[in-house]
Amino acid sequence: MPRAFYARPTLAVARDLLGAIVVHETAEGVRAARIVEVEAYRGADDPSSHAYRGPTRRTAPMFGPVGHSYVYFTYGMHYCLNVVARSRRAPAGAVLIRGAEPLVGVGDRARLLAGPARLARALGLSTAHTALDLVRGGPLTIRRGTPVQGRRVRRGTRIGLSGGATADAPWRLWIEGSEGVSRR
DNA sequence: CACCCGATTATCT
DNA sequence: GATAATCGGGTGT
Numbered sequence: 001m002p003r004a005f006y007a008r009p010t011l012a013v014a015r016d017l018l019g020a021i022v023v024h025e026t027a028e029g030v031r032a033a034r035i036v037e038v039e040a041y042r043g044a045d046d047p048s049s050h051a052y053r054g055p056t057r058r059t060a061p062m063f064g065p066v067g068h069s070y071v072y073f074t075y076g077m078h079y080c081l082n083v084v085a086r087s088r089r090a091p092a093g094a095v096l097i098r099g100a101e102p103l104v105g106v107g108d109r110a111r112l113l114a115g116p117a118r119l120a121r122a123l124g125l126s127t128a129h130t131a132l133d134l135v136r137g138g139p140l141t142i143r144r145g146t147p148v149q150g151r152r153v154r155r156g157t158r159i160g161l162s163g164g165a166t167a168d169a170p171w172r173l174w175i176e177g178s179e180g181v182s183r184r
Numbered sequence: 185c186a187c188c189c190g191a192t193t194a195t196c197t
Numbered sequence: 198g199a200t201a202a203t204c205g206g207g208t209g210t
Contacts, residue, residue, distance in 0.1 A: 039202070048202070058195065076192025078203050096202060117203050127194095160202055182203095 001142050003135050006066035006085040010093035011171060013085035014040040017095055018153060018175055021103065021145035022081070024123045031106050031123050033113050034145050037099030037174035037181045039158045041082070043092030047164030051092035061131045062092045069140055070094050071120065071130040078117035079126050083134065083142065098159075098172070099180040110179030152176040159183060 001020070006013055015038075023032045041049040043062070050072065051062040061070035061084055070082040086093030100113040106122045113119045120126075125140070132140050155170040159182070174181045 041202075050202075053196090056195075072202085073194060074201055075203050076194080076201090080202065082202090098202090115203070158202070162201080 001067070001135065001144065003067050006083065006135075007088060008085070009087045010040040010042055010085050010090070010095060013083070014038045014095040014171070014173055015153065017083065017097070017142070018173060019145050019148045021143045022097065022100065022123060023141045023143060024125065024129075025139045026105075026124050028124075029105050032104040033100035033102055033106055033119070033123065033180075035097055035100050036178040037097075037114075037172070039096040039098055039173070040171040041094050041096060041158075042086075042166075043090055046166045046169075048158060048161045048166055049092070049094075051094070055092075059092075062094045064131065065133070067133065067135040069130055069132045069134055071125055071127055073127050074117075079120040080116040081120050081123070081125055081129075099174065099178075099182050101178060101180040113180050115182040148175055151178065 017035050017038050020035050043051045050059045055063045066084050068084045081097045082094035084094050098116045101110050112122050132138050134142050154174055154176045156172045158172045161167045
């Protein structure tokens, strides 16, 4: 995807990432999956976002160039993949990749890609892969995939939030009926 | 099916 | 010292 793809409002980018393909070229081989569930996170106007309180060492990528990765570690054992995306005006924003369907090198069970932590694990991602440029070459890229067709895009509230003014915002998007979507 | 809890550690207050 | 954009296993209904 070109840089301009990510330089749009975070929610719009989130929508258009549905159907796109995440590709990770590891030492052992290529792993790839088709994105079927995402969540948009903004900045100072979104209390549920890691970027809400301004940049820190961990969240710096959310304030950095669009089209880069933001991988964070949480609950002492899980990694989650985000893609930095925001309009020109917004200082921060990213799309959490929550679910995907298996394509290459990740087995054939969609359940192993349902949920952000399982997805990151299946793709072999860790904090070593944060702040990587997904547009210019590198081990991690996102490519145009099968556009969403024949299936409806559903919207709902983001999962796992602890409250805040934007907790009810319908910024979780997924492809209806797809395997690889969490909490069906 | 709904709820509850433990695992395990980086990050922030 | 508390918390967390999670997951899987357990209990009870």
